[in-house]
Amino acid sequence: MRKVLLLLISVVVLGSCKQTNQDQANENRVVTKEAKSDSAYEALVRKNSSQFHKNFSAGRFTDNGPLTTEDIYVNSNGKIVVGRDKFVGRLTRYEKPFPGLEVNDRIMIVDGNIVAFHYLMQATHLGKFGDLEPTGNKVEAMSSEFFTMDENGLMKDLITISQVDKFLATASGEEHIEEHQKVTLYPIDHSVPKAVTKKAADLYLRHFNFRDWDAISELLSDDVQANWNSNHVSGKEAVIEKMKERLTPFPDLTYQLDRSAAEGNRAAIGYTLHGTHNGLFTYKGKNYPASGNAVQTREVQHLEVSADGKIKSIIMMSDQGAFLKFIDAKKSK
Known part of the structure; x- marks a missing residue:
């Protein structure tokens, strides 16, 4: 089980749900009570940062490469990855144990060159994961990410913070999930300064x-x-x-x-x-x-x-x- 936890901690968490109405909401920025006009730079940051999720859900992992700097720095739950090729290479690590893994966004915040996401990781454990044989259990855990973008709107730094213990507990069956939660993108009220x-x-x-x-x-x-x-x-x-x-x-x-x-x-x-x-x-x-x-x-x-x-x-x-x-x-x- 310890090997499983170490492997999970080493995984860079970056994914998204399939092209759904939620994605459309991301494309339309965020539903707001009061309209907000992005600067040209923030519009680029919003577009590029949301594209990572779409590429992942479509299995186009290599398409995320051009959206990062060559020297991207990643800290995913304490695991450090440096460089575009290594980053892209790690995006497939959930494919076999958790095929169709969805990262369903609840919150997306764009603040200059910083983007903050909060989402739920949701999947079914159908393949061997470290020393844990497939259980068929539904898996769910909360996670958040902070993207730092460069002057060209490319991601140069990523921090991922996840409920690693919750993910492992639901995969092993220590905690049981009958059904995945329904996730919607929370609105942002720009009438609040x-x-x-x-x-x-x-x-x-x-x-x-x-x-x-x-x-x-x-x-x-x-x-x-x-x-x-x-x-x-x-x-x-x-x-x-x-x-x-x-x-x-x-x-x-x-x-x-x-x-x-x-x-x-x-x-x-x-x-x-x-x-x-x-x-x-x-x-x-x-x-x-x-x-x-x-x-x-x-x-x-x-x-x-x-x-x-x-x-x-x-x-x-x-x-x-x-x-x-x-x-x-x-x-x-």
Whole structure:
């Protein structure tokens, strides 16, 4: 099973659903409550970044090559890939174990030369994957990507952050999915100024790092909705409690910003979690007592902001299993 996880982490996650009405929505940019005119450069960035998904779904993997720089740098769940040829060569790695893998977009944000995606990976496990024989199980997990484009609208840098543990759990049958979720592209409301959204995202990180719970409470709407690594939480008190729970195993936990993007009422923030395992960490029913080890992993949150600067919805995702490589598993009980 460990080989499977290592293989999964090494895979560059880049794909999309088939040419459907969702793709058409991407082509028409994003359904908005108020029209927005892209600059010529942003229009090119939007067109090229969405083309990656179309090419993948059509099996035209080599067509993605010309949409990247020759020296593209990729960090996919901690696996580093450098160069166009290596990047394109890895796009086929899900073909046999998960034929027809779809990456169904929920959010697409274009902010200058940065594009942020949030999507669901959905497939059926029909081929051998590492040392895991085909199970026929439906597979589903959340993922996000940050594209950085060059002056010609070509992708020069890619960061992928996925629920690797969720993907593996559904493939193996540890978690069962009866049916894949229906996924639609969320609208962007451009009547909310981007500056308002960016400020809310900035304060959200700063207030957490400073443990200013009163300020966070003021920043969240009363009825904020959160998808917290596939666990749904409602209301500001419950969301703040969820944040505080993270500090039990990692009391000094902080978020170091790596990438951010905002468009209209939506923002994406990708960051590195830094902390020390000085408290009980519970994962999949197992307890891991404090080890004193430093931990570091990536995470992403997508925020929806109202015109008054309040955060009204949150989608957070990470690979929770990634913490284990920093924690001495022999201390589990």
